[in-house]
Amino acid sequence: MKKFRIQSFVLILLAFVLGFSEFIIVGILDDIASQFSVNIAVVGYLVTIFALVYAVSTPIITSLIKSNLYRSLLLLMGIFTLGNLLTAVAPNYSVLVISRVVTAIVSGAAISLAMTFATAIAPLERRAWLISWIFSGFSIASVFGVPLGTWISTTFGWRDTFYTITTFSVITFLLVIKYLPHDLEQQKASGIGAQFVIFKDPRILLSVVVAMFSLAGVYVFYTYLRPILSQTLGYSPSMITLMLTLYGIMSLFSNQYSGKIADNRGLKAMPTVYVVELLALVLMPLLLKSKFIGTVDVMLIGALMYLINSPVQLHILSVAEQDYPQSMVLASSLNSIFANFGISLGSAIGGIVVSNFGIQNVGVGGAFFTMITLIAVIMLNRTNKKYNK
Template sequence: MNGARHIATPSGGYGTKLVIGFSPHSSAHKAPSRSRLMTTTVSPPATAKAARKHLGLAILALAMGGFAIGTTEFAMMGLLKEIEEGLGISTPEAGNLISAYALGVVIGAPVFAAFGAKLPRKHLALGLMLFLSLANLTSFIAPDYGFMLLSRFASGLPHGAFFGVAAVIAAGLVAPTKRGWAISMVMAGLTVSNVIGVPLATWVGQTFGWRLLFVIVGAIGLLTVAMVWKFVPFEAAHPEASIRRELGALKRLQVWLALLIGVIGFGGFFAVYTYIAHTMTSVAGIPENLIPAVVALYGLGMVVGNIFGGRLADKSVMGTIYWVMPGIAVALVVYAIAAHWAWAAFIMAFVVGGIGSMLTPALQTRLLDAAPGAASLASSLNHSALNIANALGAFLGGTVIAWGWGYVAPALVGSVLAILGLGVAVLSGLLERKRPLAT
């Protein structure tokens, strides 16, 4: 009996399984005493092309979710003035809306990842993105400051869990040697949002009303739901999956060390990003109307760095961390010096954005390695760590500015944080030599 069947390959693509056997009634072959069956897997060019197409669309679907998240997170910063006027609140109160979102990320990442452990990952991703869309639409209709504060907290809840489960799905769609690349492609949605989504949403909000930001994000979120439903392959939940199993990741020292690398090492990245507009206008002397161009350059650097960092992580996860950390430290010192000249400040905005984002795929992959039995929770916690880094960087940067050290001081603080993060990474590596990670 001869036939062909389509099967899913280990990398998540599709191949053709050719089943070749001998019929006992065949006149062309002498019938054996028992039917012999031989199977081979072949990938004709057309089938291989289809596999690559489905893989690309699946990762694009997950990246679209990152694009929606990045737009709702960062466009708020560019529309704070309009939101203050629209809700009749002060600047500090408007800043609390951003803090509420970050708090939602920190809390929501472990909670959703743990309680969604028994769900198929595709269904969890769909639920999280639908939650994000609905939460943003409630921000659109928020009648007052209190309701808006609650809706922004709710919008942040699915942020980390979505990136966590999306990273695990993407890593499972490709060969182990390409995990870093797959994760970086998912994270590319977040970085591309800083180049396209945030400037566009900011312009629409300033021109037609700031509430339209949340309609845009809601629409992108619903588009993501449709794409994930159609293109991301279904995989049943692990039979042993449970909340207890996911929370088991918190017992692993290497998980905490990886998170600490992100909190400390990435703090400097956010210290610069938070005060980049003040530095460019007050130190570099760049006109205020060119700040969007500076932010776009920073975002473009994030896109390039994220992709390059994914390639490096595929070669060596810890090696990437060891090299990127001191690179961040040096880049921030150079940024502090270059910020006194407009042309140099433009260049360093791109460089700092790029080298900082090179760290993200390596950290995400490191957490997957450190908690193989609780990948969703560990991966989600990375985004909690990055939001804590955001708060830490902004706080320390604001502190040294308040002390009168100037607007370049946050970059120098960030350089010190990067060196401290390198120290944590070295400690993690030394401990791993004594006790290798379980697989």
């Protein structure tokens, strides 16, 4: 049991470092824009680029992983560490973009392997717990990583934020070497096509649609969280770190409660969640006129944004484990792949909304995607019902 706890910590730390690197741009948008004299909406597209590269590269890399998963994870973490170091020393905005692309290429495959390790090391009754905590590693990055990185950026400079991330990456790399099993193998497929056969299953297709549009709806708004807090709600610079921390706590709750939902009603509970989220986004332009009510609405979305994670991840893994064992690593990555397609789509639409309609209207843009998610999750529940007959 002690060994399992240590291995679980390493996997959660891995998720934290990956999340810290991905999310930190939201907290330091203003500082990067100022450093390189570019528009804040242009820097916002760094979120779009990262997520799009992440989503496109992950299925390609995971399908090329043939055997030893431990060595594959070490290679990915090595590249990830170098990518963040390149960001820290980037002499201009173009090199910064390239460094983010390098980091994004390996991030999705790394978290996919973490999920595969979790499935292998966790007893069945602890699987939902561990997966929800791995997802929570990303929320912990929001709770502690983004505010810490924002503080470092405003106090010492944004480059020091990425030196900090690089340090965490090295520590994680060493812990992976010491504690994770070295002999974990994936069942060999006859070819790359044999892994992608999983996409013929309607349960998988609907699951990835839900994962994608769920985060698309949130990221229209979330990409511009710092400007919303400072410009629209009028929080002072000294309060921004506190508000980002509070939002991170809400998202941590979201991931933790996601595990409880997975252990109980699972996907059947999600239509209610998306109805509430839809209302919170549609009403956002009105609610942001009040500092208190607007803040409550923002934090509510933080509490809802990750509730889908564990239910949809466990659903995909259970389908793959039963019917597509040759696709387990790819299956482990599907949630993060399509969530990042959603992040890319949502952040891009958010930029269009901000540029053309004003930052106060991002919620309405997000509501459109949340409506699609609501329809998709209802269809997924009906499809699962048919398969379970």
